[in-house]
Amino acid sequence: MNVREFIHGWTQRTSGSCSTPNPLMPGRSLPIVDRMTNNPVIPRGALVPKPPGAPPGQGVRRRTVSAGRVLAVLGHDPRREAWSQALQGDGFEVVAAEHGEAALRRLLHGDVDVVLSSAQLPDLHGLSLLGRVRAIDPDVSVILVSSRNDLDNAVEAMEQGALRYLTRAVADAELVALVNEGVRIRRNTRRRHNSMTLIRSVGSAGRSFGDVATLEDAFEEALRGVFLSFQPIVSCAGRAPVAWEALMRCKEPQLPSPPAMLEAAEKLGRLEDLGRRIRVLAAEAIVELPPEARLFVNVHPQDLNDPDLYDPSAPLTRHAHRVTIEVTERARLDDEKAALVQLGRLRALGYRVAIDDLGAGYAGLASVAALHPEVVKLDMSLVRGVHRNPISARIIRALTAVCSELEISLVAEGVETEAERDALVDLGCDLLQGYLFARPTPGFVRPHPSLYGLSAR
Known part of the structure; x- marks a missing residue:
């Protein structure tokens, strides 16, 4: 059988x-x-x-x-x-x-x-x-x-x-x-x-927790200390930032990195709490954002199920016309049809939508075609060393052409050297992000003019 x-x-x-x-x-x-x-x-x-020796009767009921x-x-x-x-x-x-x-x-x-x-x-x-x-x-x-x-x-x-x-x-x-x-x-x-170690390790440092209660305590402390740093996204042709990305940071030594915080939130079922806290902090920071720029705010795919994200009275929604919601692809979007409806609701509120890590994993061209984002970000594995990797260069040139045809803005993130910057500009990438221009900082820092390189080619 x-x-x-x-x-x-x-x-x-x-x-x-x-x-x-x-x-x-x-x-x-x-x-x-x-x-x-x-x-x-x-x-x-x-x-x-009835067990042997039990008194007569109909039977016993299970406890x-x-x-x-x-x-x-x-x-x-x-x-x-x-x-x-x-x-x-x-x-x-x-x-x-x-x-x-x-x-x-x-x-x-x-x-x-x-x-x-x-x-x-x-x-x-x-x-x-x-x-x-x-x-x-x-x-x-x-x-x-x-x-x-x-x-x-x-x-x-x-x-x-x-x-x-x-x-x-x-x-x-x-x-x-x-x-x-x-x-x-x-x-x-x-x-x-x-009976064992329930949470064996969290984050790249492998911090171990003996039980859920211990991890809960660490997460609560970390959630109270979460803050945002901001990294510019620049236009080399315009020689100025066009946006800043809000990046989560944490002071709690037991959960010292964003991956550790996200992993703990997933294990504890607290992604919604973390996402809401980040959006509140982003709304508070946006009042200091330069008027010509946008703010990129990361959301986990499960955040798309949170009613607070669509609440017109939510703090971040009040600034939706200046915000791009960046959906990270590291946790798979299981239902593209449902996601398309959810992203449509965000656009109706005034948000724009970006997809992270194009060229890596799930966020391929198929998902771009299905979800119709206004912005896509190249995965930094393609960007690193692009000036000496002809295969990466050809892929980036093709993706740049596709995005241009679809009227989608393409951002190359993870730019660390002048050689990478120059190669990307030659391949048609104008919007760049990375340590070359600025590390994430608590304020909205503008890169030095010399970091944009030569005039647009």
């Missing part, structure tokens, strides 16, 4: 049973077992056979353990009310989300044990939601419910780590049993992590 046949039989098991098909003996069932302990899973409140939190994303599924009542009756807290994006925003707050979702949501396919849930929190148990007998999707869901992919109606008791299984797996994983 191959994997697809096994999963097909498993998704068609008899309604109301707490079992899975036995691939060795058709018609017989195997009990659902806890993957961590190998003990049979018995729904909360179900009757358990109830503390319930967990279920994020229900069931759209218009007619069973959602009944399932919510069954779960709440068993002691679970059920948090409802109307659609996939709302569920992802809620998941960023943490404290979710199981995601119970329809596989056919109005804004996201269930498999896309699964992938994004796993990116936010790989330990959350995910149960997908489909109204269609789609075996291929069931197989793919299991390969991506779903706890169950249901393609038929299930009884309330069976659903409660599956959720209990998901909570047990989630909590056993947490306990296993906590």
Whole structure:
């Protein structure tokens, strides 16, 4: 029996049973077992056979353990009310989300044990939601419910780590049993992590933390001490800065670098808090920005799910006409269609959009074509040593031509030497950024006129 046949039989098991098909003996069932302990899973409140020597009676009820939190994303599924009542009756807290994006925003707050979702949501396919849930929190148990007998999707869901992919109606008791299984797996994983070093290392320095609480304390301290430095983006033809990029800096010695702060925020589910703090600081600084210049503000792709980013009354939104939102590509944008809608909302508020690191990883020409940014930045791996690397030079010349044709501004970042500057200008790059012109500083520093080189060629 191959994997697809096994999963097909498993998704068609008899309604109301707490079992899975036995691939060795058709018609017989195997009990659902806890993957961590190998003990049979018995729904909360179900009757358990009496132990030897127990007094006569109907049986004993399983001792109830503390319930967990279920994020229900069931759209218009007619069973959602009944399932919510069954779960709440068993002691679970059920948090409802109307659609996939709302569920992802809620998941960023943490404290979710199981995601119970329809596989056919109005804004996201269930498999896309699964992938994004796993990116936010790989330990959350995910149960997908489909109204269609789609075996291929069931197989793919299991390969991506779903706890169950249901393609038929299930009884309330069976659903409660599956959720209990998901909570047990989630909590056993947490306990296993906590028995070791939960956060083994954060950042390039490899700073170790003994547990989440220690990392939380360090992150809170770092968040209070976060500040911004600014690096100019210059026009060699205009011989002046046209913008400054706001770059996060931190005083906390336990999280001394931006990568360490971002990694800690991801591990703790605090990216939203970090993003909001950075945007507040950028709004405070923009009043000192030279009037002819723009401010580039970095956002993590998960920030695009934060309602505060689109709030007309948010501090940075009030200055949107002077701000370019730079979406870093280091964490993958999973859903380009959703991202296109989100970037459209930002443009409607007055922001412009930039994509980081063109030529490296995900931020290729395909994503440029899909997301229509006003600005793209060349990855510094192409810029470094371009004057002695003919392959990099040819790639940059081609990208410069494409961006010119699409009316997209191209910025070459990471320029450190005069030779790199001159080569880039010869290749048609006018907008440059890097240590050659200025290191990031707390104020808006203008480069010395001599650093622009000869007149535009």
